[in-house]
Amino acid sequence: MSADDPQQVPRAKGGRAPDVFEPGGWVPMRSHSQDEEVDFVIVGTGAGGGTLACKLAEDGFSVVAFDAGPYWRPLEDFASDEHHQSKLYWTDERITAGANPIKLGANNSGRSVGGSTVHYAMVALRFRPEWFKARTRLGYGADWPIDWQEMWKYYTEVEQALTISGPINYPWGPRRPRYPYRAHPLNEAAKLLARGAEALGIDWTETPIATLSAPKGKAHRCVYRGFCVTGCSTNAKQSVLNTWLPRALTAGAEIRDLAMVGRIEVDKAGRATGVHYHREGAWHFQKARNVVVAGYAIETPRLLLNSACEQFPDGLANSSGLVGKNLMVQLNQAAWGQMKEEVRSYKAPPSLTISEHWNYEDRGKDYFGGWAYMSQGPLPITWVKELAGQRGLWGQRLIDEMARSNHNVGLKMVGEVLPDERNRVTLAEETDRFGLPIAKVEFSYSDNDRAMMKHALSFMDDSLAAVGATERWKEWDDTCHLNGTARMGDDPKTSVVNADGRSWDIPNLWVCDGSVFPTVGGVNPSLTIQAIACRTADRIKALSARGEL
């Protein structure tokens, strides 16, 4: 075990944290003692927790944010090697069940300071406004307790903070401000989506994406090598790790890496008093006035359930019985084909063009919900796994297919799965290396999901056919993203937290991550998670000013 291995030895300690922009660099960090009752303890530093840590610290609150994962310096710690980079994924044991068990790990959960955004694909989309009132306006799912106009403001704040590169004009939805940076050049895969969309008579555009098309401060611009989903070694990717967290540190937040929170303590009065966490081989307790859970849609309910106590035998914040329920993935099915000319789809960020046509068009659907589709660029190991696992190729046939993968072209959907209480996270009997019961994750597709997949796959296949792709095939089984499991709402009986992410049952316990989504829409979730975190911070500030914390 080497002394500077960030997976073994915490880096954020002793009044300093890693400077993500300098190999071997450090920045000062404010430190708190465990006995000091800090204003906020945040569990998880991803899209929800990292953003909130920054905003709360900037508002003058004392903040300690915990993450089970390491604190990376991308410039020195990331290799151009898919296998090596699996160190970014949350691969602790979990039980996966249901009729369509979800593959957990690479494609849906990260464990790093910065959360899953360290290896996310950077697609930065806004919800369609009607989705915030899906039940009332569109007749399915549930309504959000937040209004789209308010969210529009927070989306803008996040787009500015992440310096999103996007098209000059966005073809769908209400007007949005100009993206801070211009769109990237299109790779061949992206152009093929565009030509297909043109042939089918629908709009397409350059995908708004959280990687730099021009330098920004110490961050370089994108070099278009396409290693994005294994972690970006240039800092072009605008992850929570290199955007919100440096700001959080400057504003006085403390971040504790390699610190796994195992339990939230609640006193007799029914208020959270702090968290038990495991770091450097021992359990510790950090006192806090407020606890925010931001561990993403599996670890958040797991922690709430694992913190069951005398007053709350079914787990914290669970009087509705909904903690862990309504887990929503997103459909990630794909259509593939072969082009005569070389495509080299893995060059550049994977999803440079998009069509949100079927997010905004409801006519002609025999199902609820929307979906978008984007160009694709799988890296070699991912691709070989898809060919073997999904297409059933093996031996010489697999080798031959890999040999011509430069000609491969694909389109992948991000489709809305409806909330369903049978899709859920519960606790298993087995425990992990910390002695904590592990999560059991159950998921099954619904008929609605299948109808959407069918439509999307056939549409994407038509688009590939329109550009001359041959030997086309459909990948029927893939999912991405995790949401739901601690939904927000207006009614304590049908939701876990209110619009501010505050739990109905324990007034100083909050949730701020993808779990609070009542519905997921047909767009990737991280922009919405960060927008909600910004809103939660503003609400906390307002409540604090009124003495209502």
Add this chain to the structure above:
Amino acid sequence: MASEVDTAPRTAARLLAAGASTLGVSVLLDSAMEHYRGSFRNPAMALPLAASAISIAFDGSGRGGGFPRTASHSASVAIGLTGLGFHTFNVFKRPSGLTFNNLFYGAPIGAPGALILSGLLGAASDRLSGDGGALGSGRLLAGLAAFGIFGSVGEAGLLHLKGSFQNPAMWLPVTIPPLAAASLAVDAMTGVPRPWTTALLGATALVGTVGVAFHAYGVSRNMGGWRNWRQNLLAGPPMPAPPAFAGLAIAALGAVLLMRRARG
């Protein structure tokens, strides 16, 4: 004041030649880098290099005359025009044709224009070294230079928009040169050169010169910085591009000189 009458056209001719060769060097290096990046996929991509190199030889020498010079300048204009056609085609063949993304990342439509201008300015310089003819008043040349500066402003504006004006210095070429070009255009129309114009053209030449340093800094901000120069010279802002402003401003100063002389 016979001596003034004698030297002004010569000095103007020299300024024009200097401007034309500065512009030519900018075109030569810029198209060399950009077309190298494009792997000279089309053999015609070598033509602007050849044309600008020969023109520079003539403009720089200030000597010789007759057919070879005229032929070289005409070739620059012709190749520039052809380039305009190729570049426009390259933009329009991309998905959705005339879009910002295609203008940002397709072949730069304005770039071959610089080759045309360098050919025209070189030819004008030759002409002035002879009898001067209709160019003697300087007004036509001033108009041409103003047009050229506006064109370069358009190009810099588009590319700096692509770079999202991330550094405040990126506003320089879209503020000072347009003022200079506008002032020059007014002077060309009235035939009355104002000291303002000269000052602004001087500032434009300066912008074109310091622009190289700014672009060098821009190159350093790419992954690997100057250590990775072989990649970053191509990925970063084009270092040879800003001197186009200097070349046009210098040529414009020649035109101003002619206008002054014409007014006595």
